[in-house]
Amino acid sequence: MKPGRVLLVLVLLAAASMLGGLAAGSSGFGWAVPDIVWQIRAPRVMAGFGAGAALALSGALMQLLTRNALADPYVLGVSSGASVGALSAMLFGAGVGWWAEWGIAAGAAAGAFGATALLLGLSWRVLSRQAASDAPVSLLLIGVMIGSAGSALITVLLTFAPEAQLRGMVFWLLGDLNGATHWSAVWTGLVLALALCWPWAHQLDWLARGDAWAATLGVPVARRRRQALLASALATGTAVATGGAIGFVGLVAPHALRLLGVRSAPWLLPASALAGGSFVVLADTLARTIVAPIQLPVGVICSAVGVPLFLALLLHGPRGGRR
Template sequence: MRLKPPPLALAGLLAALLVPAAILIGLLSGSSGWGWPKGDILWLIRVPRVLAAFGTGAALALSGALIQLVTRNPLGDPHVLGVTSGASVGALLALLLLPAGFWLGPEVGAMFGALASMTLVFSLTWRSMGRGLSPSAQPGTVVVLLVGVMIGAACGACVSFMLAMANDAQLRNIVFWLLGDLNGASMWWPVWGALAITFAISWPQARQLDWLARGDAWAWTLGVPVAKRRRLAILAACIATGVAVATAGSIGFVGLVGPHVVRLTGLRNARMLLPFSALFGGVFLVLADTFARVVIAPAQLPVGVVSAGFGVPLFLMLLLRRRA
């Protein structure tokens, strides 16, 4: 008889091995080659970039886990609520309208865009997010998903219009930002602050999120304020996603794949799923950014291209394995 290790011990061992290894690989790699960097290259370029990559990946994976819990949808992702698309619109408007080199222009624009899309989702679904207890009512989770998809489609149309109106000098920056790019990402601390705020909002209510994931009626019978918990969880996910997009641009599949990989270790309750999803998302994006820097060195790929290249087959493998 084979004895399997406890899920928490296995996940803890993987985290203890993968997190330091990913950070070390990120510090040792660069477009100029491998090796320990000296002086300013280490502290002004590589350390901020690795911290920004880890924080962005952790924020996106944590947001994906929260959305999957409250919507009871395994395909839940920050893109579903339209927050990523709204942040992209705000950042592109800043790139087009503000002078070149304007300090924190795209970041501030992305934050306002994420806030605007989040406010629009809340205003259109505020009442619906508390429904779903009656068999005749349209479940609030379905309404949130549909409204998020429609807002994302509208923002996509705005992005296409701005791409058509941009000149050649602006077009390259816009395209790289849309694909996700950590080159020059020196502002790493906002995404870590957003990650801490998201944890502070969601983790103390992890048990109630588990009950909510079983269904509104189940949670209601156990005394969970369904509407309040769902709104707070979605608000926390929007905060983390907005700051992550402001830091690194539009990066997909991290929030979708991260929670699924953690569940494969056996950690399915929210108290363990949320922190370990964040750790895996951070490791995944640091390694993806490392690959983006070295695969065609001295040139660099946008990290969003690499995350999609690895995330799509990984998610398909997980999906097919689950169906089998």
């Protein structure tokens, strides 16, 4: 399928998913009074779409950087850093009171950029001693180690959390859009991330073919890699701050688009954002209605779809591993 046609279908899907999200409530489908639609449902839909779009964009960037179609924004440890920052804010009081949402968002952003700074520092130190061809593997290994350290810190924070806060913290780690009203931060992060990487998207395609190949074509390899990493960190940090740790979106959306024939980065990046946003909004709509009036965390639905897809990709390694 031609990329332009896929992009048009995704725009229509995004519009349909957002309309469905506005019509879905804890009691099932149906239009409610305007105050409920515009003050409760609309901010949640905007937050969910922005978070999904940011995570999918980050996933596409990570797959280009690592030359691995199974890469995920969480693989570089940025989401773990964001989770550590947000949970620390909850535990030490920044998530209490009138500025609770902003306190958690600030903690998540600080954690994300802290993890990114550590990633950039370690990768610069390690990659300066290695051949350029080893860069993607080394980047993955450093990210996995940062993510493991972040997971250990999350366990420590949960161990010391009081009973009154533990349930909310666990739900947040599962990915939860309940009460997500501050959607402007994630949309700002999404726009800035696109501005950092999309103007040079064709150079990311060359970079994905190999550092030596890109350098012969005049690509500033180190600068473009830093820009892509910062864009990914910005997108992931604001997404985690908005909706918690929603998994598998960065894996599912870009890879599904590649199977549809969208492989060129100038098309893949915006298409991934549209697909990821629609995916999260649809998952959240299902999470709100499948066992209404109980609302499931949106991360549960995303994982229910993402886990079997990930296993299917692993079972078809040669096909899934190509860019």
